Amino acid sequence: MNKPAESTNPFRETEAGARQRRLESRVRLALAGLTLLLILPLVAILVHLGVEAWPALRWSLLVESPRNGMRDGGLWPAFVGTLYLVGLSLVVATPVGVAAAVYLHEYARDSWVNRIIQMAVINLAGVPSIVHALFGLGAFVYGARLGYSVLAASLTLAVMTLPVIITSTRESLAAVPASFREACWNVGATRWQTLRAVVLPNALPGILTGVILQVSRAAGETAPILFTGAVFFKSVTPGDLFAYRLDEQCMALAMHLYTLSTQVPGVRPALPAATAVVLLGVVLLVNAAAILVRSRTRSHRRW
Amino acid sequence: MTTTDSILTVEGLNVAYGGRSVLRDVNFGVARHEILAVIGPAQSGKTTLMRCLNRTIDHIPGARIQGTVCLNGQCVRSSGTVEDLRRRIGLVTPLPVGLPLSIYDNVAFAARCAGLRDRAELDHRVEQALLRAALWDEVKDRLDQLGTRLSGGQQQRLALARALSHHPEVLCLDEFSIAIDPVTTMRIEEILRELRSELTVVLVTNLLAQAKRLSDRTLFLLAGEQVELGPTALLFGGGGSEKTRDYVEGRFG
Numbered sequence: 265m266n267k268p269a270e271s272t273n274p275f276r277e278t279e280a281g282a283r284q285r286r287l288e289s290r291v292r293l294a295l296a297g298l299t300l301l302l303i304l305p306l307v308a309i310l311v312h313l314g315v316e317a318w319p320a321l322r323w324s325l326l327v328e329s330p331r332n333g334m335r336d337g338g339l340w341p342a343f344v345g346t347l348y349l350v351g352l353s354l355v356v357a358t359p360v361g362v363a364a365a366v367y368l369h370e371y372a373r374d375s376w377v378n379r380i381i382q383m384a385v386i387n388l389a390g391v392p393s394i395v396h397a398l399f400g401l402g403a404f405v406y407g408a409r410l411g412y413s414v415l416a417a418s419l420t421l422a423v424m425t426l427p428v429i430i431t432s433t434r435e436s437l438a439a440v441p442a443s444f445r446e447a448c449w450n451v452g453a454t455r456w457q458t459l460r461a462v463v464l465p466n467a468l469p470g471i472l473t474g475v476i477l478q479v480s481r482a483a484g485e486t487a488p489i490l491f492t493g494a495v496f497f498k499s500v501t502p503g504d505l506f507a508y509r510l511d512e513q514c515m516a517l518a519m520h521l522y523t524l525s526t527q528v529p530g531v532r533p534a535l536p537a538a539t540a541v542v543l544l545g546v547v548l549l550v551n552a553a554a555i556l557v558r559s560r561t562r563s564h565r566r567w
Numbered sequence: 568m569t570t571t572d573s574i575l576t577v578e579g580l581n582v583a584y585g586g587r588s589v590l591r592d593v594n595f596g597v598a599r600h601e602i603l604a605v606i607g608p609a610q611s612g613k614t615t616l617m618r619c620l621n622r623t624i625d626h627i628p629g630a631r632i633q634g635t636v637c638l639n640g641q642c643v644r645s646s647g648t649v650e651d652l653r654r655r656i657g658l659v660t661p662l663p664v665g666l667p668l669s670i671y672d673n674v675a676f677a678a679r680c681a682g683l684r685d686r687a688e689l690d691h692r693v694e695q696a697l698l699r700a701a702l703w704d705e706v707k708d709r710l711d712q713l714g715t716r717l718s719g720g721q722q723q724r725l726a727l728a729r730a731l732s733h734h735p736e737v738l739c740l741d742e743f744s745i746a747i748d749p750v751t752t753m754r755i756e757e758i759l760r761e762l763r764s765e766l767t768v769v770l771v772t773n774l775l776a777q778a779k780r781l782s783d784r785t786l787f788l789l790a791g792e793q794v795e796l797g798p799t800a801l802l803f804g805g806g807g808s809e810k811t812r813d814y815v816e817g818r819f820g
Contacts, residue, residue, distance in 0.1 A: 443662065443664045446660065447660065447729070450658045450660070451680065451729055451730065451733060452651065452652075454650055461666075462667065462668070465667075
């Protein structure tokens with residue numbers, strides 16, 4: 265094998281090297297195959313939905329109200345309702361969640377009270393949404409006398425998304441090196457100045473990731489809003505962005521999808537599929553916006 | 568060296584983390600404009616001592632501190648805010664830390680935290696601090712670049728500039744040279760010699776040669792105990808106690 269006369273190239277592949285390479289390429293192929301398998305369901309869902317929904321996909325679908333017992337017409341009330349619910353719940357949950365995480369990670373001393381709070385937060389993230397729904401019904405609809413309303417439903421969704429926002433914010437705060445904080449303290453910065461100038465800007469991409477994840481969750485959940493503020497049908501002016509007042513009930517896409525699929529006889533199969541496509545579209549749109557913000561902040565700050 | 572002309576005095580300092588004692592009965596004074604070297608092997612409490620001086624020890628959960636540290640005769644625990652104290656006692660850490668801000672903002676950070684907003688004054692301070700840290704020539708054309716993109720040696724000088732930007736009375740350097748090259752080390756040592764007319768320096772170092780060539784007096788810590796404090800020439804000339812002689816001559820343990 266290593267007869268020097270045979271080759272002048274000292275970097276020629278050896279027998280063992282070639283065997284190693286063949287094995288490596290086989291393993292890599294297997295891993296790539298598994299990865300492809302992973303995205304298969306996603307592709308299948310998208311293709312199936314697209315084909316099913318194609319006959320009903322028109323611009324008018326988005327801007328019209330449902331007609332003829334929801335068998336015809338568009339999705340505007342449900343579309344706007346979902347925007348309201350997701351937007352409002354995030355407006356409530358994000359500042360509260362980020363503030364709680366900042367307190368827990370940056371200010372609170374390590375005591376048993378805080379450890380219990382942290383455990384509670386983690387467990388809260390695992391509570392099924394139907395339980396959150398019951399809580400929302402008791403706390404917001406009856407307890408706070410908000411009634412069945414956009415506000416009660418959004419607050420319920422906010423409570424549901426809060427623990428994940430807290431947890432992901434804590435994780436991203438922990439990912440900012442401690443040496444940055446110490447360097448700030450060493451030159452006489454207060455904790456708050458350190459947070460504002462260095463810690464929060466660098467934790468922002470991670471915080472946004474947590475919020476992004478919760479957008480999909482808030483848009484997709486049916487149980488919490490079913491119990492607290494969503495209705496089967498509500499008539500609003502098509503195309504009106506301010507369709508609902510906060511103390512009114514509203515329609516929502518996830519709920520509408522359920523209604524069309526199970527509660528209304530004689531619906532064309534294209535309509536629920538089209539509703540699902542719009543729901544996915546809303547989630548993707550909000551996600552894309554958040555990802556854009558995230559990548560911009562990331563390119564600005566790097567160490 | 569009496570305590571009356573000392574800028575910094577440490578009396579009866581004891582520190583424990585949890586139940587583990589790290590510093591026991593440390594007493595010394597630092598004279599104005601002197602360079603004091605603190606030497607000792609790992610785990611002897613050098614870094615903890617530095618943290619006591621500027622009270623960053625407060626950020627360590629479970630640390631118990633006894634004794635007093637006084638700056639100009641004023642106990643650091645009773646004089647003004649802790650932020651004010653830290654502006655009067657600068658600290659440079661072992662590993663270079665460029666904050667993820669622009670070079671300008673890195674240096675202007677301390678002044679901004681103190682409430683300075685005037686742009687011209689900030690410009691002046693940044694330039695002065697970078698000049699004194701021997702970094703100005705290398706970065707003056709790219710002050711808006713990220714400080715974290717600088718090389719290790721440059722980042723350490725950036726940290727030095729940040730520490731000098733708030734005009735401290737005492738500058739503490741905690742093993743400032745372990746992550747940087749010998750040439751940069753020599754440049755910073757040169758700067759320290761130049762600055763001694765306006766500054767008092769406490770220098771923690773594992774490099775015995777550095778302590779020898781730079782300091783006026785040397786404090787030898789061993790496992791949390793203060794073994795000896797004396798003129799550097801005396802300690803390194805074999806005039807110290809047996810333990811000190813063993814350590815400085817590399818015959819330890």
